[in-house]
Amino acid sequence: MCCDLEHSETVEDYLKAIYHLDCRGEPTTTSEIARALDVSAPSVSTMMSRLADAGLAERSDDRQVRLTGHGMRHAREVVRRHRLVETFLAEVGVPWDEVHAEAEVLEHALSANLTDRIDDWLGRPERDPHGDPIPPRDGDYAEEWPAPLRAAPRGARFVVDRVSDRDSAALRYLGEMGIRPGTPLVVEDWDPFGGPLWVTVGGERVALGEQLTHLVRGVVAERNPRTGDHGEVST
């Protein structure tokens, strides 16, 4: 009896985890998935055979897990719901550092119908509040992952594109400093020995702890020292 596997919350969480690991080029191994979902390796092992039986994923020869077309479609649908909910909640006044946690639960509770309604209500947004792209209803889609701020050279102009939604406290902190998708920064200086990265944001010089420089991603546009011009700006 029972349960469609397909639509179980647990399965959706696994699909999403595999999708996310895959997206940023991290290995989609048993242990990585286990770490991502905070479950034991055997649990993952068991679930992987079930996903394989259901035609949602298959294991490739290099010990990695790969989503099938079907699994990929489903994973993308979950991500779509997640990011639409985040955008929606932000729109009605929930602070951007709180929307992720709520969406983590709500993503499993939205019907396809309601998801589309929310999408329409929002005017078919392309990005969630953290700058993450919202997969379209259907059609092609691939995520780009711009470089983290820590990779930006001194003196660079840097336009924030995405901010990791993982750490709520960091998000709130960044928000207070006015750092969000679209914000232009100038990378001033790296203090040595794990010291802060100094950047200028909105005319103010602020110090960013090392951890934050991993969470903020964006596009570097080298400043042209002659004209002060800068290259293309994303979005």
Place this chain on the structure above:
Amino acid sequence: MCCDLEHSETVEDYLKAIYHLDCRGEPTTTSEIARALDVSAPSVSTMMSRLADAGLAERSDDRQVRLTGHGMRHAREVVRRHRLVETFLAEVGVPWDEVHAEAEVLEHALSANLTDRIDDWLGRPERDPHGDPIPPRDGDYAEEWPAPLRAAPRGARFVVDRVSDRDSAALRYLGEMGIRPGTPLVVEDWDPFGGPLWVTVGGERVALGEQLTHLVRGVVAERNPRTGDHGEVST
């Protein structure tokens, strides 16, 4: 390990079912609960002992189940979430005949924090789109169940108070005729042998099938034939 019983979706569904049966004076027996939740009687039996162990419900001597103070508080919280979600969805444009089904799932996915935010965003509404009262954050509360339309005498003025959210199609039908909480009707005539109830709504004379007269509840205010005045009108 695991599972808090308290916060399981299944438990919340049981608590809500008991609450609803209790509210409208229906017997809260094993078989009624089973019917309400569409599960077998043994499943209910098992769950009732678990609820009793958890201090959420107890069985009284007359074969009825009674929620404890704790269980009642929890049930009311679930109902509050449900009705706030309904109100919220209606507010952002989801048709009133669809909100119930969505809320049935979403009610389990809202954090206390988000629930309160939605409540504030809506301006602390007292009724959901079907006219059902929204339990307050805390404090006293009891549901009134006004009489169904079928009990209204011919010639009566009748103000719709609540419309059952159970039957989506009926709800859509009633909506199309302009019948919703607050709508004043005049009861014209009952055709015999299960024939329709004729009412005037917004100046138009419409026929309501027998089933609909159970779903619409409200307050009868006898028309005073001399003045055309009518009695108090609820909200």
Place this chain on the structure above:
DNA sequence: CACGCCAGTTAGACGACTCTAATATAACCG
């Protein structure tokens, strides 16, 4: 080559929730 480490799987168990089938209790009626 052998040893040990690390990743992954299998084995066995448990809890939550459900079911069907069988049993017990109570209530009603000839």
Place this chain on the structure above:
DNA sequence: CGGTTATATTAGAGTCGTCTAACTGGCGTG
């Protein structure tokens, strides 16, 4: 009083998802 009927519970099983403990298999290094 005895029998039927309705209602509730117990018994036994199955699924989903998790765990720990034990086993397997590859790979690097002494």
